[in-house]
Amino acid sequence: MNAIEITNLSRKYGKILALNHMNLDVPEGTIYGIVGSNGAGKTTLIKALVGSLRPTSGFVKVLGLDPLKDKWKLRMQIGYMPQMPALYDDLSARNNILFFGKGQYVTDLKNKTDEILSFAELTSRANDKIETFSDGMKKRVSLCCALVHNPKILFLDEPTAAIDAHLKMQSWILFRKLAQSGVTIFISTHQMDEAMLCDKVTILQNGEILAVDTPGKILQRGKTKLKITVNNETKITIIDSTSGDLATELKKFGLDKNISSVELQPDNIEEIILSIMQEKERGGK
Amino acid sequence: MMNHTFIIAQRVLSQLKGDRRFLTLYIIAPLIIIYFLKLLIDTLPHFVPVVNFTLPVCAFIVHFLSFILCAILLVQERTRGTLDRMMIAGFSKTSIIGGYTLGYFGLATFQAITSLTESIWLFNLNYKTETILLLFSVIWLLAIVSVMLGIFISTFAKHEGHVLPFIPLIILPSVFLTGLFIDPGRLPFWAEIIGKCLPLHYAVNIIKEIMKPEYQVTSTFIDFGILTGYIFILLALASFTLKDTE
Numbered sequence: 001m002n003a004i005e006i007t008n009l010s011r012k013y014g015k016i017l018a019l020n021h022m023n024l025d026v027p028e029g030t031i032y033g034i035v036g037s038n039g040a041g042k043t044t045l046i047k048a049l050v051g052s053l054r055p056t057s058g059f060v061k062v063l064g065l066d067p068l069k070d071k072w073k074l075r076m077q078i079g080y081m082p083q084m085p086a087l088y089d090d091l092s093a094r095n096n097i098l099f100f101g102k103g104q105y106v107t108d109l110k111n112k113t114d115e116i117l118s119f120a121e122l123t124s125r126a127n128d129k130i131e132t133f134s135d136g137m138k139k140r141v142s143l144c145c146a147l148v149h150n151p152k153i154l155f156l157d158e159p160t161a162a163i164d165a166h167l168k169m170q171s172w173i174l175f176r177k178l179a180q181s182g183v184t185i186f187i188s189t190h191q192m193d194e195a196m197l198c199d200k201v202t203i204l205q206n207g208e209i210l211a212v213d214t215p216g217k218i219l220q221r222g223k224t225k226l227k228i229t230v231n232n233e234t235k236i237t238i239i240d241s242t243s244g245d246l247a248t249e250l251k252k253f254g255l256d257k258n259i260s261s262v263e264l265q266p267d268n269i270e271e272i273i274l275s276i277m278q279e280k281e282r283g284g285k
Numbered sequence: 286m287m288n289h290t291f292i293i294a295q296r297v298l299s300q301l302k303g304d305r306r307f308l309t310l311y312i313i314a315p316l317i318i319i320y321f322l323k324l325l326i327d328t329l330p331h332f333v334p335v336v337n338f339t340l341p342v343c344a345f346i347v348h349f350l351s352f353i354l355c356a357i358l359l360v361q362e363r364t365r366g367t368l369d370r371m372m373i374a375g376f377s378k379t380s381i382i383g384g385y386t387l388g389y390f391g392l393a394t395f396q397a398i399t400s401l402t403e404s405i406w407l408f409n410l411n412y413k414t415e416t417i418l419l420l421f422s423v424i425w426l427l428a429i430v431s432v433m434l435g436i437f438i439s440t441f442a443k444h445e446g447h448v449l450p451f452i453p454l455i456i457l458p459s460v461f462l463t464g465l466f467i468d469p470g471r472l473p474f475w476a477e478i479i480g481k482c483l484p485l486h487y488a489v490n491i492i493k494e495i496m497k498p499e500y501q502v503t504s505t506f507i508d509f510g511i512l513t514g515y516i517f518i519l520l521a522l523a524s525f526t527l528k529d530t531e
Contacts, residue, residue, distance in 0.1 A: 047531065052530055053530060053531045068530065071529075075373055078373075080370070080373045082366045082370060083366075084366045085366075086370040087367070088296070088300065088367060091296075091300075100370065100374045102288075103292070103371065103374035103375040
């Protein structure tokens with residue numbers, strides 16, 4: 001079953017088309033990544049899904065509900081972590097979580113808050129004011145606020161932007177734990193390495209979907225640079241990133257005994273996404 | 286929903302309590318400005334009826350500071366993203382407006398008491414207890430109206446700087462057109478009408494009436510009613526303009 005269904009969704013800001021006739025289904029229990037550069041339409045899409053933005057045209061269903069018409073019913077079942085921490089600096093981590101938890105009528109809120117603080121490894125800083133926290137810690141508190149009511153879907157808008165590699169890794173361990181417990185995670189990012197950690201990825205540019213696939217399949221869409229050195233002379237050939245293509249190419253050489261090394265340099269995810277975007281731009285011209 | 290209103294009011298109060306700069310500005314600043322007014326008045330010749338505008342000016346100071354500070358704090362909620370987050374977390378816009386009003390209610394009361402007490406003491410005003418209570422109720426009502434005005438105006442501002450143009454648009458005309466220094470009846474008709482649209486006009490009217498020896502409460506019923514009406518009108522307008530969907 002799909003947790004999110006998007007049909008022909010468009011949103012205009014004046015003359016700018018932020019989302020352009022978008023169609024997308026997100027299966028339940030997956031970590032679904034929306035990848036795109038700044039201004040691609042990621043935040044606009046998330047805002048439309050949580051019901052804080054009215055589409056210009058098209059329909060959205062989240063857990064089978066309309067985010068605008070059924071907003072109160074839906075908001076009890078979703079967690080939203082905005083791009084900025086959106087916390088009260090003068091309150092402690094615990095009190096921030098308690099405040100947003102009260103909005104969701106969470107039963108046994110105090111225990112849930114303790115549990116979630118422990119889950120995010122924040123227990124030792126629970127009573128410290130947010131103004132004393134680093135950006136990465138604030139993001140984790142923000143995640144706790146989005147999680148305290150056990151949502152069925154979690155919308156995360158660039159949750160690991162501007163945090164260090166260690167915290168990013170810890171955050172992803174958290175996301176994976178949540179997904180294993182059945183939570184659907186809809187995550188936006190402009191960091192291509194993060195896209196690789198999702199179950200499925202949609203590449204977005206100027207409000208349009210360029211590709212929807214698993215990260216592995218998107219990787220296969222890249223090219224591989226084949227460098228063959230024969231008698232100290234190096235020949236470079238560009239082939240598709242599949243083992244069959246590699247074999248075909250090597251057969252031309254008969255795997256001569258004089259071949260001293262075969263080195264594969266596949267495109268990384270950033271290069272692939274960049275080339276998909278460039279292809280689209282060329283196609284559009 | 287009432288529960289949500291109290292939760293937000295509690296948070297606003299705890300934020301105010303923890304923000305010493307804000308508290309100083311909100312409570313101490315009017316007291317300092319009233320003292321500056323005293324210094325100014327002391328330089329005027331004795332035949333100038335200073336009593337006629339000391340308390341109206343005090344009311345204006347409360348009006349201005351309550352408006353500007355409440356508007357800025359609510360705009361900060363928007364720029365920090367907490368306003369959006371509150372709404373997505375299940376708080377309705379009515380409970381947000383109600384919570385803010387309730388949170389500022391106590392502060393507005395405190396500000397009205399301190400400003401009036403200082404004015405009475407500084408300007409040696411001798412009034413009966415009933416008169417002082419009436420003066421307090423006017424300044425207090427005006428403070429609540431100013432908070433509501435701040436909430437309403439904040440819905441048009443995307444950042445703190447957007448609040449500033451409303452000062453010359455709403456606050457400064459109050460200085461010249463509401464009878465703070467002159468009789469508004471002597472203004473051109475159109476200017477008098479503009480003055481009558483501003484809440485300070487009714488507060489100044491009541492204060493001037495109260496200070497008359499022959500004052501009867503019944504003569505200010507309408508002005509009291511209009512001032513109270515502003516609270517409900519601004520509440521309704523703020524509920525209409527505060528959007529939970531872009």
